[in-house]
Amino acid sequence: MAVNKVMESFDAAVADVADGSMVHVGGFGTAAEYPSYLIAALARLGVTGLTITGNHSGFSEAQVEMMKQANLGMIKYPVDYVSPGLLVDRGQVAKGILAFPVLNRGLEVPFETLLKQGKVELELIGQGSLAERMRAARAGIAAFYTPVGVGTVVADGKEVRDFDGRPHLLEHALKADVAIIRAHKADRWGNLVYRGTARTFNATMAGAATITIAEVDEVVELGELDPEAIVTAAPYVQRVVVRPAEKSTTWSDPC
Amino acid sequence: MSQFDDKPRLDDWSMAMRASHDVHEGMVVNLGMGIPMLVSAFVEPDREVLFHTENGIIGFGRVIEDPDLVDPNCVNAGGQPVERAPGMSFMSHSDSFALIRGGWIDVTMLGSLQVGANGDLSNYHPPGKIIGSIGGAQDLAYCAKKVVVLMTHQTKAGGPKIMSQVTLPITAPTCVSRIVTDVAVLDVTADGIVLREVLGGWDPREIQEITDAELVVPTDVGELSL
Numbered sequence: 001m002a003v004n005k006v007m008e009s010f011d012a013a014v015a016d017v018a019d020g021s022m023v024h025v026g027g028f029g030t031a032a033e034y035p036s037y038l039i040a041a042l043a044r045l046g047v048t049g050l051t052i053t054g055n056h057s058g059f060s061e062a063q064v065e066m067m068k069q070a071n072l073g074m075i076k077y078p079v080d081y082v083s084p085g086l087l088v089d090r091g092q093v094a095k096g097i098l099a100f101p102v103l104n105r106g107l108e109v110p111f112e113t114l115l116k117q118g119k120v121e122l123e124l125i126g127q128g129s130l131a132e133r134m135r136a137a138r139a140g141i142a143a144f145y146t147p148v149g150v151g152t153v154v155a156d157g158k159e160v161r162d163f164d165g166r167p168h169l170l171e172h173a174l175k176a177d178v179a180i181i182r183a184h185k186a187d188r189w190g191n192l193v194y195r196g197t198a199r200t201f202n203a204t205m206a207g208a209a210t211i212t213i214a215e216v217d218e219v220v221e222l223g224e225l226d227p228e229a230i231v232t233a234a235p236y237v238q239r240v241v242v243r244p245a246e247k248s249t250t251w252s253d254p255c
Numbered sequence: 256m257s258q259f260d261d262k263p264r265l266d267d268w269s270m271a272m273r274a275s276h277d278v279h280e281g282m283v284v285n286l287g288m289g290i291p292m293l294v295s296a297f298v299e300p301d302r303e304v305l306f307h308t309e310n311g312i313i314g315f316g317r318v319i320e321d322p323d324l325v326d327p328n329c330v331n332a333g334g335q336p337v338e339r340a341p342g343m344s345f346m347s348h349s350d351s352f353a354l355i356r357g358g359w360i361d362v363t364m365l366g367s368l369q370v371g372a373n374g375d376l377s378n379y380h381p382p383g384k385i386i387g388s389i390g391g392a393q394d395l396a397y398c399a400k401k402v403v404v405l406m407t408h409q410t411k412a413g414g415p416k417i418m419s420q421v422t423l424p425i426t427a428p429t430c431v432s433r434i435v436t437d438v439a440v441l442d443v444t445a446d447g448i449v450l451r452e453v454l455g456g457w458d459p460r461e462i463q464e465i466t467d468a469e470l471v472v473p474t475d476v477g478e479l480s481l
Contacts, residue, residue: 028310028348030334032327055348055390075327075336100388104381116385124386127309128352128394135349146356148397151428154389196328196345200310203347231347 005190006219006240010041010255013213013241017042017178020049020094024134024174024209025084026181026202028055029100030075033198035215036082037243038180040251043086050087053097053134053174055127055201057111058085061251080247085110088120095121097174099130125154129171131204137175138207138236146171179209183232186216187223190237191230199231207236214240259465263456264407264437265479272297272481274364274405274435278304282361285309285395288333290405291364292318305342307360308332309391311351316340332391355394363399365392367406367431369421372468374431374443376402377423389426396427408436408465415467417441417448438462440479447471452479 007013017023023042027034042050059067063085068077087093089110101122102112114120125133129148136144145168149155159170181202184195192214194203206212214237248255265273271293278284278298285307286292295318298304307313308331316338319325325336346354354360367378376396380387396402406416417434434441439462440452449471450459459472 029332030327030330075325075330075334098388099390102384102386102388104379104384104388112385122386124389126389126393127348127391128356131347131349131352132356148356148394148427152393152425154393194345196326197308197310197312197330198328199345199347200351201348204349 002188004188005238006186006188006242010037010215010241011044013239014038014041014045014178017045017047019047021047021177022051022053024176024179024205025052025054026179026205027084028197028200031077031081032075033182033200033202034081034083035180035182036080037241037248037255038213038215039084039086040082040248040255042180043082043090043092043251044254046092048092049094050092051095051097052084052087052093053130053176054084055098056084056100057088057096057098057102057109058083059107060085060089060110063107063109078247079249082251086251088114091119093120095123097123097125097130099125099127129154130174131201133171133174134204134208136173141173143170143172145169174208176209177211179205179212181205181212181214183214183216185218185220185225186214186237186240187220187225188240189222189234190214190240191225191234192216192232192237193225193229194231203231206232211238212236213238215243216240217243259461262438262461263454265454266437268293269481270405270435270437273440273479274403277403277433278362280304283307283313283359285355285360285363285399287363287365287392287395289366291366292331292333292335294364307351307354308337309351309355309395311346311348312337312343313346313354314340314343316343352391352394356398358398358400360395360399362401362403363395364403364405365395367404367416369416369418369423370404370431370434370443371421372419372443372448374429375421376404376426376431377421379426380424382423387424393426396430401432402430403433403435404431405435408438415465418467419469441470444471449473450476452477454479
């Protein structure tokens with residue numbers, strides 16, 4: 001029986017995600033980096049009490065719609081873009097471990113609204129420490145010391161220790177129950193390559209969870225990906241789902 | 256808003272142009288969101304600078320302005336599309352911050368809300384917000400070899416931003432070494448904030464009047480030139 005991690009639907013790939021899970025949500029900021037179909041599948045599943053981790057808390061459905069219409073900036077928003085803010089706005093998120101929970105000016109994102117109402121909890125952390133906590137989880141490192149954050153709000157409650165005369169913070173590995181990520185190509189073993197800046201948190205989160213699910217543009221034959229160029233090796237990935245040829249315009253439709 | 260309303264001030268592009276003088280060939284440079292991102296436009300192509308963006312590129316080219324050339328998978332941290340250039344490489348977020356934390360960035364240029372006389376940086380939590388977004392600036396501020404701040408000298412309401420002591424939550428302590436504003440260039444030193452260059456039409460006493468921190472004014476203060 002050949003190894004085959006490719007699943008037939010996004011709904012099937014997230015079906016066993018439980019209430020209260022910690023979910024690493026891949027992407028960084030722009031639409032093309034997000035695992036939109038996996039985010040939509042979690043919204044349809046309706047799981048609640050999630051802890052989400054990632055760079056950005058994301059936009060509401062209405063805000064995304066507005067951005068698609070206004071076509072802000074140079075980069076067109078794909079019709080099938082779904083932001084992690086959908087999960088926040090639907091009340092499925094209890095806590096965020098985030099570097100960008102709010103916009104420093106402009107729009108009020110759902111996470112900010114709920115934070116003001118006391119309905120979500122925030123652990124604010126810089127991108128570097130967040131990314132390294134994920135890398136540590138994948139690599140079996142329990143915790144590490146970093147100079148970043150000493151003397152600021154992110155140091156609250158954390159051990160400080162001097163190395164070479166410089167104070168460092170103890171940061172713990174951050175292993176999630178599930179990581180949902182976006183990649184470009186996969187094979188049936190789960191080897192992954194990314195495209196350009198979509199590597200970002202997607203490659204960092206791969207393997208930093210019990211189950212890593214990759215949303216990909218294409219699955220190619222085993223052996224077709226150049227072994228010199230594979231970024232995420234097969235063992236870090238448990239499930240693969242291919243984005244549909246015909247783009248979905250409604251997140252609520254089964255997919 | 257103040258008695259200096261009629262005085263000349265640099266616009267964002269001109270501030271970026273002045274800051275670009277501090278970017279030299281061979282440097283690894285990270286430009287933060289806002290005014291700093293404009294700096295690369297003033298680095299001519301034959302001055303080879305390795306621009307880093309924390310979402311995972313080193314050595315990218317110019318910001319793209321033609322919508323037909325945009326690649327949604329080649330963007331800087333502010334979401335602007337950038338050119339694929341010879342020599343560039345992509346990396347994951349953890350690798351990108353290993354590069355930052357490991358001390359491989361020569362200069363980072365960041366926007367800010369306030370800078371303290373001791374070089375404290377407060378750039379993530381605007382007054383009135385329940386929380387700010389610390390993003391990637393904290394790692395850059397702690398670990399880049401040099402931190403340059405680009406910001407207007409005063410708040411929109413006319414208040415000071417260069418403070419004897421910052422009043423907003425800090426992003427990183429004692430990290431800033433240079434400040435380029437719309438009226439002056441200043442260096443943070445062990446002796447305090449030293450006024451290096453002043454925009455034409457201003458004199459050092461007037462710069463002091465719109466600055467909370469006490470400035471050190473050498474006898475040879477230069478004129479800020481682009």
